[in-house]
Amino acid sequence: xxxxxxxxxxxxxxxxxxxxxxxxxxxxxxxxxxxxxxxxxxxxxxxxxxxxxxxxxxxxxxxxxxxxxxxxxxxxxxxxxxxxxxxxxxxxxxxxxxxxxxxxxxxxxxxxxxxxxxxxxxxxxxxxxxxxxxx
Numbered sequence: 001x002x003x004x005x006x007x008x009x010x011x012x013x014x015x016x017x018x019x020x021x022x023x024x025x026x027x028x029x030x031x032x033x034x035x036x037x038x039x040x041x042x043x044x045x046x047x048x049x050x051x052x053x054x055x056x057x058x059x060x061x062x063x064x065x066x067x068x069x070x071x072x073x074x075x076x077x078x079x080x081x082x083x084x085x086x087x088x089x090x091x092x093x094x095x096x097x098x099x100x101x102x103x104x105x106x107x108x109x110x111x112x113x114x115x116x117x118x119x120x121x122x123x124x125x126x127x128x129x130x131x132x133x134x135x
Contacts, residue, residue, distance in 0.1 A: 001086050002069050006061070008091075009098040013060030014053070016102040021052040024110060035120045048113065052106055059105025060098045 028048050032041040069086050 002066060005069070005086065005091070005094060006063075006066060009061045009066075009094060010057065012095060012098045013057045013102045016060065016099055017053045017056030017106060020056065020103070020106050020110075021049050024052070025049065028113075031114075031117045031121075035117060035124055051109060055109045056102045056106045060102030062097065062101060065094070065097065 025045070029041075029045050032044050032048075035041075036044065069090075
């Protein structure tokens with residue numbers, strides 16, 4: 001049952017990452033083409049698409065959370081250690097955690113990318129304005 005949960009959470013994290021990567025592909029491409037006016041911007045777009053998948057899947061599939069269904073854990077200091085039952089409620093909770101974890105991880109990654117891109121854009125604009133003044 002734990003293998004099925006792992007496979008389902010992986011598939012969900014992959015699909016959510018694919019949707020986000022598709023939604024942001026055009027934005028990432030236009031930003032990088034503006035900042036890096038070269039053919040290498042296409043390689044950076046591909047790398048960022050790959051990074052979205054990696055961060056999304058690693059954020060969504062939480063292996064350490066799946067240990068709760070294999071290893072016995074005590075909830076309190078005086079309680080007996082037991083393995084959590086993987087029932088329908090837990091499946092729904094794990095699917096929800098997978099979706100939210102994937103979105104959260106990708107959102108942080110994209111936030112960092114867009115902040116760095118904003119700084120790079122400002123630097124490019126400063127150099128462009130200096131070139132215009134010198135001409």
